[in-house]
Amino acid sequence: MADLWQDAMDHAVNAARSAGEVVQEALQEDRTVMTKSSSVDLVTQTDLKVEKLIIQSVKEKFPTHRFIGEESVAAGEACVLTDSPTWIIDPIDGTTNFVHAFPFVAVSIGFAVNKQMEFGVVYSCLEDKMYTARRGKGAFCNGEPLQVSGQEDIQQAIIATEFGSNRDPEVVEKIFSSLRSILCIPVHGVRGAGTAAINMCLVASGCVEAYYEIGIHVWDVAAGSLMVSEAGGVLMDVEGGAVDLMSRRIVAANSKAVAQRVVAEIDSFSPCRDDAPLPL
Known part of the structure; x- marks a missing residue:
């Protein structure tokens, strides 16, 4: 049977690499x-340049496809995922890292059809690591297969998270409440690369057992979510239900047992959804 989306994925890999060169x-x-x-x-300006570069190249090859891009949404475009083939783009995941030359910066491209992720590409530009995943066909880094960690004892785990850009004291208190509870399980450690996409690729690679965050966006996690599931991991909402990529909340873990243990410690809250109607 013909692979409907391989051509699109090949294009995404090439676009991500070209974008990575612009970033470098x-x-x-x-x-x-x-x-x-x-x-x-x-x-x-590089965020804007990279997103424009990717979208223009895709439009030339796949003129009927739709887009959700971080900077396009920031400029006022609606963030709506339909059944149509849709590219979900974060031109620079880890912009703060990029600004400070902190060495974890990613180009993230997810591709969904019928609201289901079909492939994901995450290019860690400064490491020159190309992470790829296809639904039902596994996850890879520079062509080598990825597999999540087999460690199911939470006390032997490393957990990844980020603190986001919301400085509202009530939100910050909940973030640190969760962090305090998880540290006191106790776990081996808590880490954060400064980019959701790379954090999820680290889960897929078996380097950390779980990643959780509230306040991220669909473009941060679309590609990485497939990376985790195709490497044998699980995705969950921070309250334990099914993950909803528009909800801005996610737990990605190597196993259901570890995910549930992390969920039990999270002081949850609900940011405004990515697909909330735009204000009139």
């Missing part, structure tokens, strides 16, 4: 930094 070149130059929702929610 930009790191050698002065980076003009702007802000979006707050003084710590950053965007650069």
